[in-house]
Structures are given as structure tokens and as C-alpha cells.
Amino acid sequence: MLIRDINAVPATLLPVLAESHRFPLTFANVTNYIAVRSLDAPLIEYLAASPTLAVPPETDVTARITLAARLVSEDELDVAARVTLAGQLVDTVPASRSMGDEADLVTALMNAGLLDDSASTFQALATAHAQEAFVVESQTAPDWIVSSNASATFVALTALSEFPQSCSSEFLRSRGKVSAGWCRW
Numbered sequence: 001m002l003i004r005d006i007n008a009v010p011a012t013l014l015p016v017l018a019e020s021h022r023f024p025l026t027f028a029n030v031t032n033y034i035a036v037r038s039l040d041a042p043l044i045e046y047l048a049a050s051p052t053l054a055v056p057p058e059t060d061v062t063a064r065i066t067l068a069a070r071l072v073s074e075d076e077l078d079v080a081a082r083v084t085l086a087g088q089l090v091d092t093v094p095a096s097r098s099m100g101d102e103a104d105l106v107t108a109l110m111n112a113g114l115l116d117d118s119a120s121t122f123q124a125l126a127t128a129h130a131q132e133a134f135v136v137e138s139q140t141a142p143d144w145i146v147s148s149n150a151s152a153t154f155v156a157l158t159a160l161s162e163f164p165q166s167c168s169s170e171f172l173r174s175r176g177k178v179s180a181g182w183c184r185w
Contacts, residue, residue, distance in 0.1 A: 100126025103133035110137035
């Protein structure tokens with residue numbers, strides 16, 4: 001039997017209900033669970049096993065963004081589940097420093113159209129590794145990279161990446177897919 005609304009359930013029972021998938025993954029249930037228990041291992045495992053979230057269309061946009069950002073920043077969830085869940089909540093996820101160590105997350109969010117393809121997103125990412133992954137997937141980087149404040153960071157990035165004047169096959173083999181993106185320009 002499913003418990004449709006976990007709001008009245010004692011907090012001590014929530015992990016057991018999550019482990020046995022005894023409540024539907026609705027926006028209200030997930031946000032209530034997190035508010036009472038946090039995004040703990042039983043809920044993470046449930047979300048990973050069933051990354052489908054029922055979100056009523058009238059759900060507050062700010063609340064959607066908050067939950068999407070929280071789920072995307074949870075590195076215990078695999079990247080595919082985070083992208084799937086975020087895509088059910090928002091059109092775009094705000095870029096954050098928490099994405100800095102996860103170039104694969106940045107790549108997946110860009111491929112799903114969930115990161116704004118702009119200089120401000122580039123600036124919000126914390127590490128050169130995440131910024132490099134962002135630029136590789138960006139369709140608009142050539143338009144803003146030189147004319148924005150991002151250009152100073154871009155210069156630093158290219159220095160860190162040992163960006164060559166010409167892209168040799170030896171360079172590409174040594175740097176992998178991410179550096180290959182620099183050569184597409």
C-alpha cells in the first residue's frame with residue numbers, strides 16, 4: 001500500500017518508506033522528505049531507482065529551481081538521474097560552484113539543454129575543468145568568449161590546457177575529448 005502524502009508520517013518512518021518505495025515520488029513528498037530528513041541515502045537510492053518525479057504545473061517556480069539545484073548538487077546520485085530529475089523540474093538549472101568538479105555533469109546538463117549557454121554560466125562554474133567541458137558543448141561560446149569578462153578566464157584556461165596554435169593529433173590524444181572541443185572553433 002502506498003502512502004500518498006508523507007506530510008503526516010513520523011520522520012523516523014520516512015527512511016523505511018523510501019527504502020521500500022512506499023510513497024509516490026511527487027514534488028510535495030520529495031520536498032517534505034528533504035525538509036524533515038534531508039536528502040539521505042534511502043531517498044537518494046529511491047530517486048536513483050525511479051528518477052520520475054510528478055510535478056504539478058502550478059508548483060512555484062522558485063521551489064522548482066531550489067529542488068532542481070539541490071538534486072543536481074547531490075553527487076551520490078548518478079549524473080543521468082540528476083539530469084532526468086532536473087529536467088522534470090525546470091527549463092534551466094542555475095550553474096553553481098558545486099558543479100566545478102564534475103565535468104561530466106556539466107556536459108550532460110548542456111546536452112540536455114538544462115544549462116544556459118552564456119558567459120554568466122561559464123563564470124559561475126568553479127573550475128577550469130568544468131569551464132572547459134562547458135565550452136566544448138557550448139554553441140555560443142565563440143560569440144561571447146572574446147567580448148565578455150570571460151575572456152580573461154578563457155586566457156587562463158587555455159594556458160592551463162596548453163592550448164596549441166594548431167591542433168595536432170598528438171595533442172588531441174594527450175588531452176582527450178575535452179581538448180578536442182577547443183579545436184572545433
